[in-house]
Amino acid sequence: xxxxxxxxxxxxxxxxxxxxxxxxxxxxxxxxxxxxxxxxxxxxxxxxxxxxxxxxxxxxxxxxxxxxxxxxxxxxxxxxxxxxxxxxxxxxxxxxxxxxxxxxxxxxxxxxxxxxxxxxxxxxxxxxxxxxxxxxxxxxxxxx
Numbered sequence: 001x002x003x004x005x006x007x008x009x010x011x012x013x014x015x016x017x018x019x020x021x022x023x024x025x026x027x028x029x030x031x032x033x034x035x036x037x038x039x040x041x042x043x044x045x046x047x048x049x050x051x052x053x054x055x056x057x058x059x060x061x062x063x064x065x066x067x068x069x070x071x072x073x074x075x076x077x078x079x080x081x082x083x084x085x086x087x088x089x090x091x092x093x094x095x096x097x098x099x100x101x102x103x104x105x106x107x108x109x110x111x112x113x114x115x116x117x118x119x120x121x122x123x124x125x126x127x128x129x130x131x132x133x134x135x136x137x138x139x140x141x142x143x144x
Contacts, residue, residue: 007137008130016044020133021059025140029066046102051111056129056136057093057100061086063140085143092139097132105132 003024011020018040026036042048043058064085070078093100102110106124109115119125 003141004134004137007133011130011133012126016041016055017129017133017136018043018055018059018062021056021136021140022062024137025063026066029063031066045110049110051103051106051109051115052101054093054100054102054105054132054136056132057090060089060093060136060140063144064089067144088143089136089139092142093135096135096139 007020007024010023011017015023015037019037022040022043023033023036026040027033031039040059040062043053043062044055046052046054047058065082068078068082068085070076070082090100097105099105103115106115106119106128108118108122108124110119
């Protein structure tokens with residue numbers, strides 16, 4: 001299964017957007033699936049359900065960091081490359097979707113009870129969010 005299908009399938013299983021994106025890549029980079037799912041859970045729903053940065057986006061940031069991030073404090077080259085790719089990813093995601101902010105993508109603030117009700121009544125998590133997961137992985141495939 002290709003990465004796009006794998007991540008969307010993971011999301012549709014019931015995992016969050018951040019988990020779907022990060023776990024799809026983490027296993028190939030030496031992080032077991034259980035650990036990948038655990039560490040990325042906190043970023044779903046726009047950072048712990050607060051409607052901030054989209055979880056598919058933060059999942060992608062974690063993938064970029066896992067692949068290119070520095071492991072020595074003096075490795076400025078790795079830091080620069082990682083930040084460059086995060087910015088490139090963000091620009092491409094914004095070009096497709098207008099923003100990287102969850103509440104703006106959904107048109108409601110899921111960090112509030114009212115926003116949660118709106119998102120559920122409009123079925124946004126099942127109709128809109130899979131597209132953000134797909135976009136994130138397609139962009140990762142371009143830039144990695």
